[in-house]
Amino acid sequence: MVEILPSVCPRxxxxxxxxxxxxxxxETTWFICDPRVESIYCPVCGSQKHGKTWSDTVVDRETLIQQLALSAVHLHADVRGSEIAISSRDPSPxxxxxxxxxxGTxxxxPVSGECTTKIxxxxxxxxxxxxxxxxxxxGIVQVRATGRRPSVRELEIATHIAEQTENVLQEGGDRLSFVSKIEETKDGLDVVVGSNPMGQVIASDIAGALGGRLTTHPKLVGEKDGKRLFRITFLVRLPRYQKGDVVVQKGRYLEVRQTGHGQLQAFDLQDGTVRFISEEEAERLVGNVGDAESALVAxxxxxxxxxxDPKTQGAVECRAVPWLHPEEGGTVLVLRDTEAGQFVLVG
Ligand SMILES: [Zn+2]
Ligand SMILES: [Zn+2]
Structure with a gap:
């Protein structure tokens, strides 16, 4: 005999x-909803804590509320095509x-239900x-120059590199790469860094951009959990001369175009040729073309x-140079060589 199952629902x-x-x-409990979820955030910078890890918030508050609310809902594995509509309010700060x-289904x-969660x-x-x-x-990145204080332009570039590097690393998720202080000192710039790998990047970028030399000086400052702790000074030493400096060598004026390794690539302001000299061959500094004055060609x-003369309006004569073709009534750029009592045509 074959037993025939009843073909009706027992319920x-x-x-x-x-x-x-x-x-x-x-009969199925197809969703449950946690009554409460907690969100830990930093009141200073707005970072969010997930478990034990902190991360910078990349979403706005509305999106964050949605994410947190959704995290409170747990659906049965057999639910299909689920949709969750959320409306929120802030009863207190x-x-x-x-x-x-x-x-869902x-x-x-088709099934539907309601729940409330408190964030x-x-x-x-x-x-x-x-x-x-x-x-x-x-660590500290120190920017110094040989025989002079770094110029305003060099300090600006160094500051910009430090800020940019911090931004790039933090946007890449490297939270602890922060610059805690950028400070101008009487001999240059100090950039205090929260991580040494970042100090290394900042220092070598500054050295690269400004033609300086980088040396690192670790100093043992103590021990923590059996590990020796070092503070590192990254010293960027800028060359004696910088781009745009006009120097005197053997009675000729030379404009520095590039520097590096104690060498200067120089533009001869008399004949317009370019050559290399060593830093030591430059006898004295006249000024920088960035500070040149504009003079009327009479x-x-x-x-x-x-x-x-831009200051006195008195007439002054300069020897023409083959690389510059001024017009009467136009202007030229000049540097005042106070020591030699004359003007140097620079552009
Ligand atoms: Zn039934
Ligand atoms: Zn914070």
Missing amino acids: CGKESVGLCNECRAA NRTVADMTVS LYGV VWRKEQCDRCNRISGGYYE YLYDDIIGIL
Whole structure:
């Protein structure tokens, strides 16, 4: 004898082999919702803590609320095509309430339900702000120049490189690469860094951009958890002369075009040729073309350019140079060589 199973649902009596889909769906707890989720954030920089790790927030507050609310909802594995609509309100500064309508299908039966979760915002100082406020640092990038103070332009470039490097590393997720201080000192610039790899990058970029030489000087400052702790000074030594400097060599004026390894690539302001000399061969500094004054060309006569002294408006004669073709009534750029009591045409 073959026993014939009743072909009706034991719950509702509808025609079905075993429990029908509707009754099965009705008996299943198809979603649960945590009543409370916590979000830890840094009140100073807005970083978020997930588990034990901090990260910079990349989403706006609305998106964050959505993400947190969704994290409170747990769906049964058999739910298909789920949708969750969220509306939120802030009953107090550190509480947000998210009301959610959850819908989908379970065993082919449309289901929907509602739940509410409370988001608790908790403040905690993050790892980075903690280090910064505690004065933590690993190294110092020092920008100095040989026989002079770095120029305003050089200090600006160095500062810009430090700030850019910090931005790039932090955007790349390297949270603890921070610059804690950029300070002008009487001999140059000090950049205090939170991490030595970053100090290394900043220092070598500054040396590369300004033609300086980089040396590193580690100093043992103590021990922590059995590991020796070093502070590193990254010293960037800029050359004696910089781009645009006009120097005197054997009675000729030379404009420095490039520097590096104690060599100067120089433009001869008399004949317009370019050559290399060593730093030691430059006898004295006249000035920098960046500080040149604009002078009116009053007349041209043979190889003479008559200009008006920009300060006194008195007429001064300069020898014409083959690389510069001024016009009467136009202007030229000049540097004042106070020692020789004359003007140097630089552009
Ligand atoms: Zn049924
Ligand atoms: Zn922070």
